[in-house]
Structures are given as structure tokens and as C-alpha cells.
Amino acid sequence: xxxxxxxxxxxxxxxxxxxxxxxxxxxxxxxxxxxxxxxxxxxxxxxxxxxxxxxxxxxxxxxxxxxxxxxxxxxxxxxxxxxxxxxxxxxxxxxxxxxxxxxxxxxxxxxxxxxxxxxxxxxxxxxxxxxxxxxxxxxxxxxxxxxxxxxxxxxxxxxxxxxxxxxxxxxxxxxxxxxxxxxxxxxxxxxxxxxxxxxxxxxxxxxxxxxxxxxxxxxxxxxxxxxxxxxxxxxxxxxxxxxxxxxxxxxxxxxxxxxxxxxxxxxxxxxxxxxxxxxxxxxxxxxxxxxxxxxxxxxxxxxxxxxxxxxxxxxxxxxxxxxxxxxxxxxxxxxxxxxxxxxxxxxxxxxxxxxxxxxxxxxxxxxxxxxxxxxxxxxxxxxxxxxxxxxxxxxxxxxxxxxxxxxxxxxxxxxxxxxxxxxxxxxxxxxxx
Amino acid sequence: xxxxxxxxxxxxxxxxxxxxxxxxxxxxxxxxxxxxxxxxxxxxxxxxxxxxxxxxxxxxxxxxxxxxxxxxxxxxxxxxxxxxxxxxxxxxxxxxxxxxxxxxxxxxxxxxxxxxxxxxxxxx
Numbered sequence: 151x152x153x154x155x156x157x158x159x160x161x162x163x164x165x166x167x168x169x170x171x172x173x174x175x176x177x178x179x180x181x182x183x184x185x186x187x188x189x190x191x192x193x194x195x196x197x198x199x200x201x202x203x204x205x206x207x208x209x210x211x212x213x214x215x216x217x218x219x220x221x222x223x224x225x226x227x228x229x230x231x232x233x234x235x236x237x238x239x240x241x242x243x244x245x246x247x248x249x250x251x252x253x254x255x256x257x258x259x260x261x262x263x264x265x266x267x268x269x270x271x272x273x274x275x276x277x278x279x280x281x282x283x284x285x286x287x288x289x290x291x292x293x294x295x296x297x298x299x300x301x302x303x304x305x306x307x308x309x310x311x312x313x314x315x316x317x318x319x320x321x322x323x324x325x326x327x328x329x330x331x332x333x334x335x336x337x338x339x340x341x342x343x344x345x346x347x348x349x350x351x352x353x354x355x356x357x358x359x360x361x362x363x364x365x366x367x368x369x370x371x372x373x374x375x376x377x378x379x380x381x382x383x384x385x386x387x388x389x390x391x392x393x394x395x396x397x398x399x400x401x402x403x404x405x406x407x408x409x410x411x412x413x414x415x416x417x418x419x420x421x422x423x424x425x426x427x428x429x430x431x432x433x434x435x436x437x438x439x440x441x442x443x444x445x446x447x448x449x450x451x452x453x454x455x456x457x458x459x460x461x462x463x464x465x466x467x468x469x470x471x472x473x474x475x476x477x478x479x480x481x482x483x484x485x486x487x488x489x490x491x492x493x494x495x496x497x498x499x500x501x502x503x504x505x506x507x508x509x510x511x512x513x514x515x516x517x518x519x520x521x522x523x524x525x526x527x528x529x530x531x532x533x534x535x536x537x538x539x540x541x542x543x544x545x546x547x548x549x550x551x552x553x554x555x556x557x558x559x560x561x562x563x564x565x566x567x568x569x570x571x572x573x574x575x576x577x578x579x580x581x582x583x
Numbered sequence: 584x585x586x587x588x589x590x591x592x593x594x595x596x597x598x599x600x601x602x603x604x605x606x607x608x609x610x611x612x613x614x615x616x617x618x619x620x621x622x623x624x625x626x627x628x629x630x631x632x633x634x635x636x637x638x639x640x641x642x643x644x645x646x647x648x649x650x651x652x653x654x655x656x657x658x659x660x661x662x663x664x665x666x667x668x669x670x671x672x673x674x675x676x677x678x679x680x681x682x683x684x685x686x687x688x689x690x691x692x693x694x695x696x697x698x699x700x701x702x703x704x705x706x707x
Binding site for chain 1: 638639664665686688689690691699700703705706707
């Protein structure tokens with residue numbers, strides 16, 4: 151999408167980050183509580199009455215939904231009627247505002263994407279016209295599928311974004327992708343009812359996972375609460391496919407860093423004819439590697455029976471969420487600021503007709519953030535280390551709840567080492583580019 | 584340890600990391616105009632292959648980057664900075680191009696004809 155990329159972080163920062171990650175990890179293991187403290191079902195302080203009433207008011211919700219749908223329509227108009235050139239705001243809206251922007255939106259406001267999800271509203275509209283109850287499908291959604299459909303569609307999206315630059319920046323490819331995925335999601339919703347979106351819509355599923363790290367949440371009893379994000383994370387229900395979806399998110403971000411390394415660029419030159427195919431395999435390899443290593447580290451836990459063991463990967467998967475978010479911040483912060491600004495500027499003229507709606511924004515230097523490389527590098531390292539520490543604490547709390555006392559500490563070691571491994575890999579990718 | 588204390592510890596360690604890194608200095612190269620002469624890079628394009636004297640070229644903001652290109656074919660080199668650099672390469676030896684980039688960051692320089700990355704510019 152043009153513009154600069156991040157400079158590699160200085161080696162010293164990577165070392166300090168790695169050392170603090172290691173130190174804190176073992177400090178958690180050695181000194182932290184020995185009986186589980188987090189309780190996602192009950193914890194939290196209710197929001198002040200007026201604030202809760204404002205958030206829950208039908209007017210607030212209607213305004214939010216109308217704005218979201220209007221924005222979707224605006225971008226869709228640019229995608230369908232705008233010219234196929236790089237300044238078409240469709241690209242920035244999809245790859246920056248939607249894909250990266252849903253992370254801060256979910257962290258700040260929780261599950262807003264679910265409320266605004268245009269496909270849910272489309273499905274609701276169609277159901278209304280056909281006189282069907284949108285919750286009701288032909289079949290109940292099979293629990294065993296869990297988040298696997300979301301993992302699949304997430305992979306389809308990162309494939310579109312990362313595998314072939316020609317595809318990524320082709321308007322017809324982006325249009326085709328959204329057309330196919332929307333049809334599949336709507337068909338799925340017709341079969342399984344609108345629960346399907348929760349487990350299949352890649353953007354809603356991603357947003358829901360990240361929303362579990364927000365300080366705000368709606369508890370199962372319907373009360374809006376503010377609480378320790380780790381308590382919120384504890385309320386993420388273990389489901390099949392959770393490891394799959396998180397594996398795609400973490401693996402693909404690591405792949406994107408790796409893809410811009412000099413060594414890979416050299417290799418890519420020699421295989422230019424088969425670039426798409428090889429990139430597809432390597433991207434899939436990164437995602438599967440995360441899933442397999444995570445599953446392996448989970449089941450390498452001692453002291454419990456076979457049946458129980460098979461459920462462990464998804465019961466521990468929530469601790470990958472902060473690692474993913476930390477890595478996303480490190481990886482996308484500057485890109486989000488610069489390209490987000492550019493996209494907003496482009497959105498003022500969606501059809502490239504020379505409209506001057508956002509001309510007042512043209513004085514902003516969108517690349518300013520790149521001129522503070524030290525602050526940027528420090529933020530990246532801190533984001534990765536904080537994500538790692540939150541992940542380790544979440545994993546520790548879950549382990550002391552699930553494992554028998556004798557094994558509670560030793561049993562955590564494989565998972566702890568794996569998380570250290572993820573974090574060191576992340577730091578290495580940021581520093582080597 | 585309680586969750587609050589744990590977070591405090593994490594915060595303290597992050598703080599240490601911050602202060603350590605802050606000591607390593609962050610002079611703004613745009614401020615001191617003392618930046619030394621141009622950074623020189625030699626690039627050779629021959630038989631559909633392009634090679635550069637450095638894979639990674641480091642320069643400061645505003646510092647001149649001087650490319651000396653020898654090629655056996657016409658080509659166009661792109662640097663996706665803003666404004667974009669487009670260098671028209673002709674057949675022949677020792678063609679010189681000089682440009683500078685004002686925004687820090689990493690930029691790839693690509694051959695348009697061969698569709699490959701030639702080198703990376705790291706502007707700090």
C-alpha cells in the first residue's frame with residue numbers, strides 16, 4: 151500500500167524485552183497465587199447506572215448501527231463504482247480500518263462489531279422479508295465445529311492480504327473475495343440460524359476474541375461491568391477451533407514480518423514463477439505450526455487422564471489472546487496510524503471524482519509517527535512483553551484451576567516455555583527484518 | 584502474589600527497560616545538518632539479474648543516496664516513498680541517480696521490469 155515500513159528494532163531492545171519476558175514468566179510461576187483467582191462469570195463492578203442506561207438505550211444502539219451501515223454502504227459504493235486504482239479507499243478500509251481497526255475498537259468498547267455486523271443486519275432483513283425467525287436455522291449449530299469455520303475464513307482473509315501483492319491490490323479480487331465470503335456466511339446463517347456468525351464470520355470472531363481483553367464486558371447475567379481484563383479473558387468459553395482461529399491470527403502476523411526479511415526476499419526472487427503457491431504453503435505452515443506447538447504444549451501437561459487432556463488445548467487457548475494483541479500492536483501501530491489517516495483522506499472522494507470533502511485533512515503529515523523510531527521501538531517491545539506477561543498470568547490461573555495440586559507448577563512448564571518461544575520469535579522477527 | 588502486585592512488577596520492569604533504552608540516545612538527525620556526504624550504492628543489471636553492492640542501505644533523513652547503475656537493458660527502479668521515486672534506467676554503464684528521503688522508515692527498491700526487490704533502504 152506504499153509508504154515506509156518500520157525500521158528494525160535495535161538489538162539491545164530485543165535483548166531487554168526477551169530478558170524481561172523470561173524473568174517475569176518464571177517470577178509468575180514461582181510467586182503467583184496457587185488457587186485460581188479469576189472468575190469471569192461473577193467478577194466486575196457494575197457500570198454507573200446512567201452510563202449503563204445510555205449504553206443500553208435503543209437510541210444509542212440505533213445511531214451506532216445506522217452509522218456503521220452507512221459507512222459499509224459508502225465503502226461498498228467505492229468498491230463497486232470506484233475505479234480500480236490504488237487510491238480507491240476500498241483497500242484501506244478493508245486492510246486497515248476493518249482488519250486492524252477492529253482490534254482497538256474491541257479493546258475499548260467490547261463486542262461492538264457483533265452489534266454492527268452488516269451481514270447480521272442483512273440476514274435479519276432477509277429473514278424478516280421471508281417471514282422467518284433469524285435465530286432459527288434448519289439445524290442446530292453443531293458444538294463440535296466451534297470456531298473452525300472462523301479459522302477457515304480468517305485464513306482466507308490473510309491469504310488475500312499476504313500471499314500475492316497483485317491479488318491484494320486488485321479491486322476485482324477484493325470484490326470477489328467479499329462476494330463469495332458473504333454468500334457463504336449468509337447461506338450458513340440460513341442453515342444454522344444467526345449463531346453461525348459468531349463462529350464463522352472472521353471479523354466478528356476476531357473482534358469477539360479481542361473483546362475479551364477489554365476492561366468492559368457484559369456479564370452472563372446481563373450486567374455491564376468494568377473489570378480487570380484478565381477476569382474478562384477468563385470468561386472466554388473454551389470451544390473447539392479456538393486454537394485454530396488464534397493460530398491463524400498469530401501465525402499470519404509472524405509470516406508477514408518474516409515475508410519482508412532480506413533473506414526471504416532473496417529466496418522469493420529465485421522462485422518468482424511460483425511465488426503465490428509457495429507463499430500459500432509457507433503462510434499455512436506458519437499457522438499450522440502455531441496450532442500444533444500450542445496443542446502439543448497443552449497436552450504435555452502431566453497428572454491428568456487421557457480424556458481430560460484432549461480438552462486442554464482449547465481450555466488454555468485464551469492465554470494466546472493477549473500475545474496476539476501485543477504482537478498486533480507491535481506489528482501494525484505505525485501502519486495503522488499512517489495508512490488509517492490516508493484511508494480517511496481517500497474516503498472523502500470514494501469514486502475518484504475530485505471531491506474535496508476531506509481536503510481539510512490534507513495538512514496532516516500521516517508519516518509523522520515514523521520519525522520517532524525510538525519511541526516506536528520502545529512501544530513495540532513493551533506491547534510484546536506486556537502481552538506475553540498477561541498471557542502467562544492467564545495460563546497460570548487456568549492451570550492451577552485445572553491441574554491437580556501436585557502437578558500444578560511442573561505441569562505448566564511446557565506451556566510457559568512455548569509462550570517464551572513465541573515471544574522471543576516475535577522479538578527476533580522485529581529486530582532482524 | 585496478588586494480581587495488582589504482579590501488574591506493578593511487570594510495570595516496574597517495563598519501566599526499567601524504558602529508562603535503559605532512553606539512555607541509548609535519540610538524536611534527531613533532521614536537526615543536525617552535519618550528515619556526511621552521500622551514501623553510495625552500485626547496482627548492476629545483467630541478463631535479467633540485478634545485484635547491488637549492499638542488500639541493506641542505511642542513510643539518514645535528507646541525506647543524499649547516490650546510485651551508480653550499470654545495465655544491459657532498459658528498466659525502471661521504484662522506491663515506494665512518498666513522493667515516489669521512479670528512476671528511468673537505460674542500457675549503459677555508470678548512470679548516476681541522486682535522491683533523498685525525508686521520512687524515517689524502511690523502503691524497498693524494486694526493479695519494475697524484473698519485478699524483484701533490489702535492496703532495502705533504512706532511513707533513520
